[in-house]
Amino acid sequence: MGIEDGPPLPLGELLRATPVVLFALREAGAGGPVSIAWMGGDSAAQVGDAPGALVALGEEILARVHPEDLGALSAARRRLAERGASDLELRFRHREGRWVWLHVSLRRVAAAGGPVDVGTSIDVTARRRAAELLHAGEWAARARVDFNRTAALARAGGDLRLLGELATVFLDKEAGLLERVVQAVARRDARELEQAAHTLRGALSLFAAETAIDASARLEAMGRGGELRQAEEALAALRAALTGLRAELAPLARSLSR
Numbered sequence: 001m002g003i004e005d006g007p008p009l010p011l012g013e014l015l016r017a018t019p020v021v022l023f024a025l026r027e028a029g030a031g032g033p034v035s036i037a038w039m040g041g042d043s044a045a046q047v048g049d050a051p052g053a054l055v056a057l058g059e060e061i062l063a064r065v066h067p068e069d070l071g072a073l074s075a076a077r078r079r080l081a082e083r084g085a086s087d088l089e090l091r092f093r094h095r096e097g098r099w100v101w102l103h104v105s106l107r108r109v110a111a112a113g114g115p116v117d118v119g120t121s122i123d124v125t126a127r128r129r130a131a132e133l134l135h136a137g138e139w140a141a142r143a144r145v146d147f148n149r150t151a152a153l154a155r156a157g158g159d160l161r162l163l164g165e166l167a168t169v170f171l172d173k174e175a176g177l178l179e180r181v182v183q184a185v186a187r188r189d190a191r192e193l194e195q196a197a198h199t200l201r202g203a204l205s206l207f208a209a210e211t212a213i214d215a216s217a218r219l220e221a222m223g224r225g226g227e228l229r230q231a232e233e234a235l236a237a238l239r240a241a242l243t244g245l246r247a248e249l250a251p252l253a254r255s256l257s258r
Helices: 011-016 043-047 051-056 058-064 067-083 125-142 149-155 160-187 190-207 210-225 231-255
Strands: 021-027 034-040 085-093 099-109 116-123
Touching: 034 051, 034 058, 043 051, 043 085, 043 099, 043 116, 067 085, 067 099, 099 125, 149 160, 149 190, 160 190, 160 210, 160 231, 190 210, 190 231, 210 231
Parallel strands: none
Antiparallel strands: 021 034, 021 116, 085 099, 099 116
């Protein structure tokens, strides 16, 4: 039996039976503040407020979006204007105060009165949290000492004394290099983070310390992309890797003073 054989179901009833919320946007001029013109579906299950309450917020609804995700939302709106379609995931503050991850799909559709921007949202908090836990576990497992003495010695041309001198210089400079990364993360300065992590990664490459190199490369990529949501996690992995590396390099540096 096809769906057309049964009695028609109201749109509202259909939406309430699914986890998807449907909405239409109202924009105050190109690139201007955005608000919701219409919404249907069980938004209360997603974010704690009924559709009417969210529509009534007007432009103030943007205050419910996580500050770190406002840039991604602006970029998504630009893609929507350019391509007619855009998708993103952002954090939205639930009525109870917690953050909920939403996957938002935006589409520009033709209508009698002109193009209309419509969208859907679905709660993906459980998936995002599971992914973050898995990723955190991966980095914790990799936070081990991985100084490759043989590879590092080869990079020093087989000269053990030169390798010891390089270790001495690195141990002298490492705290300052790391502090530059720490301050960039604290200030949410993406450009400075990219540069600081790149400089540290270059120094680490002398010692074939792959875990520390990977952690600094991850921070560098975050800075380059302006996406710093997981910067603290990556910084913790970098700190752990550097702690192990210092313990490995210290004997090399001390050997020069004998």
